[in-house]
Amino acid sequence: MSLVRCKTCCMPSSRPDVPFTDGECQACINYRSRPAIDWGARREKLNQVLERCDGRVIVPSSGGKDSSYIALRLKELGCDVTAVTATTCHLTPLGRANIDNLARHVRTIEVTPNMIVRGKLNRLAFELVGDPSWGEHVSIHRVPFRVAYQNKVHALFYGECSNDQYGGPKGTEATYIMTQRWASEFAGFLGMRAADFIGIEGITERDMMDYSAPSDAELKEADVTAYFLGWFESWDSHRNATVAKAAGMQWELPGPMNWWPHENQDSYQVAFHDHAMYRKFGFGRLCSQISVDVRSGLISRDEAMRIVAERDGLFPHVYFGIPAEDICARMGMTLNEVKVVLNNFTAWDLFDGVVDGRPILKEFS
Ligand SMILES: [Zn+2]
Numbered sequence: 284m285s286l287v288r289c290k291t292c293c294m295p296s297s298r299p300d301v302p303f304t305d306g307e308c309q310a311c312i313n314y315r316s317r318p319a320i321d322w323g324a325r326r327e328k329l330n331q332v333l334e335r336c337d338g339r340v341i342v343p344s345s346g347g348k349d350s351s352y353i354a355l356r357l358k359e360l361g362c363d364v365t366a367v368t369a370t371t372c373h374l375t376p377l378g379r380a381n382i383d384n385l386a387r388h389v390r391t392i393e394v395t396p397n398m399i400v401r402g403k404l405n406r407l408a409f410e411l412v413g414d415p416s417w418g419e420h421v422s423i424h425r426v427p428f429r430v431a432y433q434n435k436v437h438a439l440f441y442g443e444c445s446n447d448q449y450g451g452p453k454g455t456e457a458t459y460i461m462t463q464r465w466a467s468e469f470a471g472f473l474g475m476r477a478a479d480f481i482g483i484e485g486i487t488e489r490d491m492m493d494y495s496a497p498s499d500a501e502l503k504e505a506d507v508t509a510y511f512l513g514w515f516e517s518w519d520s521h522r523n524a525t526v527a528k529a530a531g532m533q534w535e536l537p538g539p540m541n542w543w544p545h546e547n548q549d550s551y552q553v554a555f556h557d558h559a560m561y562r563k564f565g566f567g568r569l570c571s572q573i574s575v576d577v578r579s580g581l582i583s584r585d586e587a588m589r590i591v592a593e594r595d596g597l598f599p600h601v602y603f604g605i606p607a608e609d610i611c612a613r614m615g616m617t618l619n620e621v622k623v624v625l626n627n628f629t630a631w632d633l634f635d636g637v638v639d640g641r642p643i644l645k646e647f648s
Pocket residue numbers: 289290291292293294307308309310311312
């Protein structure tokens with residue numbers, strides 16, 4: 284089986300939840316329809332939302348380009364911003380520096396769950412669903428809700444609706460509210476619930492509180508709502524990075540399997556999340572990022588495809604300057620054990636052979 288790629292960008296149709304119409308992915312179709320959007324009306328809607336929450340907002344944040352931009356933008360609009368950071372699985376020094384940098388601009392709360400439990404969750408989720416980053420994705424979407432609930436803050440602002448930027452089932456891209464149900468379905472939870480881990484290897488219900496939010500009824504009663512800022516204004520990752528950098532954010536390219544130098548600065552373990560994604564679906568981080576740039580005309584599709592063939596899905600022997608063995612150790616695994624799991628989750632019918640730890644797509648072999 285060979286991949287079918289979007290005729291406009293480089294994304295394959297094997298990405299879950301992304302419909303194709305006439306050979307084009309939904310993300311490209313959405314991007315083209317942006318100029319027709321009444322941005323003035325959406326800005327007015329944003330004003331209403333900010334008025335309703337009295338300008339007190341929580342920005343779930345890793346100190347990265349997007350969350351830094353959101354915090355700075357809402358501060359510029361007059362909001363009282365609290366950045367809430369759910370500590371990543373394996374924080375990089377740059378990630379640390381960027382959290383500290385954002386704290387120069389807005390109030391910051393950092394919630395670090397028990398990291399021994401996190402290490403267990405990394406390995407268990409990796410073995411069960413092929414994704415070591417489950418705990419990270421879930422805590423980013425749960426911890427800020429709990430902080431909002433406890434502190435009686437009524438509005439949270441996430442960034443892009445990923446279904447809008449990268450495509451998603453028709454109908455899901457038009458919404459500006461991020462419900463708990465949306466998060467469970469589209470934010471990388473992969474069908475696993477916090478409760479599924481209770482009782483395994485001594486993990487308790489209390490341990491999993493950091494991976495569960497107040498109930499929908501509790502959130503409704505406390506009037507807590509999460510929004511996508513990317514719905515209210517046109518979303519541009521490069522603009523976000525420029526604004527964040529001007530405010531002191533730092534970045535470097537994590538490795539050649541990435542295209543953007545300003546994304547994924549905060550967790551070493553993303554290396555294996557991204558590599559596993561490439562093995563499951565035939566596209567890695569580079570392909571997603573470069574497809575955004577193809578859409579906006581920063582690079583031609585032909586040139587982008589040459590780079591995808593060369594670099595997408597490269598094995599992270601070294602990521603952000605540290606060896607793969609060190610990243611695996613944090614999950615309580617050896618590199619060989621990680622490779623066995625990766626092989627179990629590889630869609631081998633997409634590939635033909637392996638070079639230096641990277642399965643080669645049939646279309647490039
Ligand atoms: Zn496309």
